[in-house]
Amino acid sequence: MEGLRVVIMGKNFDLRLVSLVVRARESAEQVLIVDLGSTDDTIELAKKVDCEVISHDGDLSAPSLARVLLEMEEFESTLLVDVNKSFRLRDLPLLVNRARENWDVHMAFQVDKEEGVNPQEVIYESATVTHLAASRFGLEALSEASPNSSPIDLPSELKVRVIPSKVPPVIQQRESLATASKFAQLFYWMIESKHPLLLFGIPGTILFIIGFKLSGNALGNFNEWNQSTVGFGLAVIAVTLIGLFSMMVGIILYIMGKQVGNIQAQYDDWPKTE
16 A cells, blocks of 8 residues: 545635645645535646546545545545635645544544534534544544444544534625725726826826816916916926826827737737736
């Protein structure tokens, strides 16, 4: 039997799949995907990174999962990781270390009960396995267990450790600026992309309006022209012209960007830019 095998279980985690597989391959001899019915690009991405995918739509209790793992190629130890909302990539090295320790069964349960419950007495079918690290003998003993039993019923000669996995609290998230409205999404995109209409158009429009208002209201109230009024008048004219020039630059850069994009789209081998 070979060393360590990492089995990644979950569904609809295509955005995290590649990083999980790459990190797992740094420590394991084999990495597999147990798909629970994904509807996104999880399976396609797994094939692109040359990772075997096994579909599973049955029971997710610990004995049932142990039987699924036993049907695979024999390995000295196996680590099953459930990719849920609370799982973080930084947790993977710690779980790998647990799988390399001298445990026959090391697993964590997620239960929707109050604190203080002994995890070794939790019934298999009423808990969700967040990770399971087991040797070949541990998997065989776990596969023979009943879904209505608990880890405390495993044979006494096995080294077993069960730890609780807390359910992440449900926090009502405030709506971010990027998803608040269509206008907010457009504004956020303009900031991230350094859009010329934002960098030049909006400041230019503001300066032009200010200069135009001042030229009509303030300059018309001067009774005589002296050094101060002439300086103020020139400043107003400069603000107006700078605003007008900025608006023209923003529009010109926007049109030029569109034209460059159209030219690049005509050539398949043109280097893509983010």
